[in-house]
Amino acid sequence: MRTPVLVAALLLATPLVAACTENAPGDAGGSGGSVDGRTITVTSTADGCELSTAQAPAGHLTFDVTNDGSQVTEFYLLGEDGLRIVGEVENIGPELSRQLVVNAPAGSYVTACKPGMKGDGIRSDFTVTESAAAPSVSADDQQLVGTALDNYRAYVQDQSDQLVARTRDFVQLYRAGDDDRARAVYPEARTHWERIETVAESFGDLDPKMDAREADLEPGQKWTGWHRIEKDLWPAEAEDYTPLTTKQRAAYADDLMRNTEILDGRVQKLSYTVDQIANGSRGLLEEVATGKVTGEEEAWSHTDLWDFQANVDGARVAFEGVQPIVEQHDPDLATALTTRFAELQKLLDAQRTATGFTFYDDLTQDHVQALANAVNALAEPLSRLTAAVLP
Amino acid sequence: MADAVPTARARDAFAFRGAHQAGIVTPAQDRLHFAAFDVITGSRAQLIALLEAWTAAADRMTRGLPAGEVGPTEGASSLPPDDTGEAIGLPVSGLTITFGFGPSLFRDDRGRDRFGLADRQPTALRTLPHFPGDLLDPERSYGDLCVQACADDPQVAVHAIRNLARIGFGTVAVRWSQLGFGRTSTTSTSQSTPRNLFGFKDGTANVKAEETDAVAEHVWVGEDDDPQAGWLAGGSYLVTRRINMTIEVWDRQPLGDQEAFIGRTKDSGAPLSGGDELSEPDFTMPGSDGPVIPRDSHVRVVHPDFNHGARMLRRGYNFVDGTDALGGLNAGLFFIAFVRDPDTHFIPIQNRMARSDAMMEYLKVTGSALFAAPPGAAAGEYVGQALFS
Numbered sequence: 001m002r003t004p005v006l007v008a009a010l011l012l013a014t015p016l017v018a019a020c021t022e023n024a025p026g027d028a029g030g031s032g033g034s035v036d037g038r039t040i041t042v043t044s045t046a047d048g049c050e051l052s053t054a055q056a057p058a059g060h061l062t063f064d065v066t067n068d069g070s071q072v073t074e075f076y077l078l079g080e081d082g083l084r085i086v087g088e089v090e091n092i093g094p095e096l097s098r099q100l101v102v103n104a105p106a107g108s109y110v111t112a113c114k115p116g117m118k119g120d121g122i123r124s125d126f127t128v129t130e131s132a133a134a135p136s137v138s139a140d141d142q143q144l145v146g147t148a149l150d151n152y153r154a155y156v157q158d159q160s161d162q163l164v165a166r167t168r169d170f171v172q173l174y175r176a177g178d179d180d181r182a183r184a185v186y187p188e189a190r191t192h193w194e195r196i197e198t199v200a201e202s203f204g205d206l207d208p209k210m211d212a213r214e215a216d217l218e219p220g221q222k223w224t225g226w227h228r229i230e231k232d233l234w235p236a237e238a239e240d241y242t243p244l245t246t247k248q249r250a251a252y253a254d255d256l257m258r259n260t261e262i263l264d265g266r267v268q269k270l271s272y273t274v275d276q277i278a279n280g281s282r283g284l285l286e287e288v289a290t291g292k293v294t295g296e297e298e299a300w301s302h303t304d305l306w307d308f309q310a311n312v313d314g315a316r317v318a319f320e321g322v323q324p325i326v327e328q329h330d331p332d333l334a335t336a337l338t339t340r341f342a343e344l345q346k347l348l349d350a351q352r353t354a355t356g357f358t359f360y361d362d363l364t365q366d367h368v369q370a371l372a373n374a375v376n377a378l379a380e381p382l383s384r385l386t387a388a389v390l391p
Numbered sequence: 392m393a394d395a396v397p398t399a400r401a402r403d404a405f406a407f408r409g410a411h412q413a414g415i416v417t418p419a420q421d422r423l424h425f426a427a428f429d430v431i432t433g434s435r436a437q438l439i440a441l442l443e444a445w446t447a448a449a450d451r452m453t454r455g456l457p458a459g460e461v462g463p464t465e466g467a468s469s470l471p472p473d474d475t476g477e478a479i480g481l482p483v484s485g486l487t488i489t490f491g492f493g494p495s496l497f498r499d500d501r502g503r504d505r506f507g508l509a510d511r512q513p514t515a516l517r518t519l520p521h522f523p524g525d526l527l528d529p530e531r532s533y534g535d536l537c538v539q540a541c542a543d544d545p546q547v548a549v550h551a552i553r554n555l556a557r558i559g560f561g562t563v564a565v566r567w568s569q570l571g572f573g574r575t576s577t578t579s580t581s582q583s584t585p586r587n588l589f590g591f592k593d594g595t596a597n598v599k600a601e602e603t604d605a606v607a608e609h610v611w612v613g614e615d616d617d618p619q620a621g622w623l624a625g626g627s628y629l630v631t632r633r634i635n636m637t638i639e640v641w642d643r644q645p646l647g648d649q650e651a652f653i654g655r656t657k658d659s660g661a662p663l664s665g666g667d668e669l670s671e672p673d674f675t676m677p678g679s680d681g682p683v684i685p686r687d688s689h690v691r692v693v694h695p696d697f698n699h700g701a702r703m704l705r706r707g708y709n710f711v712d713g714t715d716a717l718g719g720l721n722a723g724l725f726f727i728a729f730v731r732d733p734d735t736h737f738i739p740i741q742n743r744m745a746r747s748d749a750m751m752e753y754l755k756v757t758g759s760a761l762f763a764a765p766p767g768a769a770a771g772e773y774v775g776q777a778l779f780s
Binding site for chain 1 (some may be wrong): 663
């Protein structure tokens, strides 16, 4: 059933590829511009910024930027005021090319090449004329972005607060030797970590101390954090395992608590950009795909589905925060993501129990396969989210 | 092989005998079959007899002749043929066969001398340490002996391993083996750089056969490198790592991110600091957020400039071993490197990569092994003879 669709797609794609090739970076400096005037070649040099045309029809525009200078350059499409960034492409090395694709409504713009990434750049006026393919007039992106940033920041701060509180509960129970209750709190406390895992992991000094798995260690590295304690609480499958003494328990518990507080102190000060939020959503699904769906994260407790749900929670919240922007830029993507999140959630809900979720080692291969399929189904459109929130 | 075409065979053949083993600086062929063996006898004489038989068979097969002296169809109808026959009519396809000795050949896991070779074990020939990101499958790791068969035709490479394994029954047993279908490295300036399964050109900065000084400095073990392992002079250490790529997750990364992880453009393979594929990366060139070649990019992390000048001769192959239990590709790079000393040319670089290479997020190492590849066998010698005499 799928083959004919693929073939059709390939046939359709071919002329497009051919069209792109005609405008390959190699012949920058030629007359430039595509048949429909939507591809503009840009040549950036030490003291020049040459565009193949100063005018294009409204809709999707592609700027093929080639750097003929000797320093790294950037290219900007700015609003009429010369301040508002409509689109940008950074880090174009000498003799290299990059593309900027924007969806621009009719109006006056300013283009700028910035060789050496300094100053205001080499600027020119650029005009986008009325066309049938013009994007619909959108609500004020800035306002939508502002709301999304505020909401996401508040969400991460709240999760970090709860992480501190629940980690405190956990380490107290563990220190006191109340193992049954510590085991019950373990996945619940980690839920708050996993919901903001991409933020928490961004602190490269803390993550290895807090969330390293045994296989992640390098020679000589001391193993601390959640998974060290996990192994001590669920030693049944560990070979030749010597339980930690009360004193050792206290040391590992205090270390985890201290690092959690340091993390919280940093997280409370963070702010985000809209593409970071979108990347965070994508990143959390990657965490699911590489660690949770395979049961590698919680090797001893097998509480992987708690983490799975928490990653999905975090990814969904991040998506929902930017959803109004996506609905303006790419309504089909917004619909696809809403549907796929719901489908994945339905599978997770089927594994809920009175105390949480089915343990990973009790899942059948069919369950795991269905979850993996749903993760792939969601991750594929989610990988286009960042591009859809940018102008 | 009565229907052999000598001219075709002659054109594609690489000499098996010489100062160094073939299959190291030989221009990398397109296909690989690599096998690791456990020695199942305690008899030194039997082990030597096997090396003699393997040497004779390898010498024949790399000249396009059958593994045995009789041939696949020429023998008595009452006997099984002494060559399995699937290479009948195929050109020699540049076949090279390269042998190596693992640390466990010298001492067993309790440190006992197995074949009277313990006092000749090279100091650097030890089981590789655990590296972060290693999720090793013991059934795809280690081994007492190894054979690397490379050819431009996969059936020729498989034929070589199959016949050598057959010759070895009773003395050795196959521990694991790996097929590779596309070379990922260039070992000669006459070759173009191929792509790995991430879609990037790989091995651009590899040590090439034509760089004779670099080969002498970084690949061949020197006369005085290791007083107790003089037999290894002119040989090399052979590292294998079965590196699974998380293909599906990688494919969802934006192009700009993929290029930032690697530090090169996907299109031409030029470093992000500009130029073309062969331009030297400029790690100091500023970008909009730190250097334009990110600090955690693969090209920077493993570059000789940040590794005390150490270079490797890489000879890896792409592999796809079907799909995993969840329908993902069981695929990646079967990494092979030949180095003069793993303690300076592999272990520190691997640790640095595991610690700080952005690409590690998409890699899982499932197999690992280290072997000492002895120098080449001269006429009348068997491979590794100096170790036993």
